[in-house]
Amino acid sequence: MSSHRIRTSAAAITAVVAFPLSLGAFAPQAFADNTASSPSSTPSPFGPGCSSLPHEGKGSAKGMAKERVATAAANNPKLTKLALALKDAGLTTKLNDAKHVTLFAPTNAAFDKISKMKLAGLLKDKAQLKKVLTYHVVDKTITPSELPNGSFKTREGSMLKTTGSGTSFKVNDTAKIVCGDIKTANATVYLVDKVLMPPS
Template identity: 75%
Template structure:
């Protein structure tokens, strides 16, 4: 009888020990199933952010993940929202220069931004390599611009002039003209902010 009682006590103790361990092992999985992680940058802003991010490919060429593995000009060339920018960079002879650069920031005009430029003006610009290069390098900052710097930012561009950013939360403008439609996209060598307007240097 004592042997049976001893066995019963041992079984009860073992069950009491195993059950919490089992529940502990299941808890992280349950949490993972119920919670969808949101990527945020150092300032707490969702990364990438902006209404235009949803229009980018979810996977494959041009997706956020694919762009992160490419140098910036190459990433633009494979993104369906940036094909006109990629063509302009090629015509201006800037593709290699940007791909070889390190830790730069590109305020990248989307195809829609180029469509806003009057056709005759755009055609003239595309034929003038020196002026095209000037305009495009005005969109490039030779450092990493973080989203925490955007609310009241002032940055010297590769062209030599200064562009300014303003806004808050996930809504920002460049030079009070261009909206950042999708920001904080990372490529292998750059941070990219898609803008809906082609920016013109002050001297243009």
């Protein structure tokens, strides 16, 4: 074999070996670039009550994100009493048609804290029921960063305030946010453990 052929073969072998190595050196950078350019995951809802939500399907955080707020509430096992109250007050369609609102949503357990007599009276008085429920709605998107010292005008017309820090917040110093920052198709939802009553 001539020396020219030996040199050519050696060069070819070197190229074959070097090509995969160059790919290996490039691959981590390419992977890093892809990772960096991928969209960041949406923040998860926070609070001790979030773990009791369905993990998937209707009523889950992902399921609620696909639905309008009143519909999402009706499909959430924690909010069925709220959904019925919204329907009785004639607010279901109005909430579903709203844009970029925040709902402080009383859970079933929150409604259970009201005496049966008082609750029955509230449900029969449509005007008062509407007043109470619209006090839970703010016509803007409230982010978690606004909760530590927040003051917001509700659809009812009165103000409500939020206080707290980290992942522990209260509304009007009485109702705890048990699961916050749940997104729906047209609203942000904060589950609260007490029905909020507007100032008389």
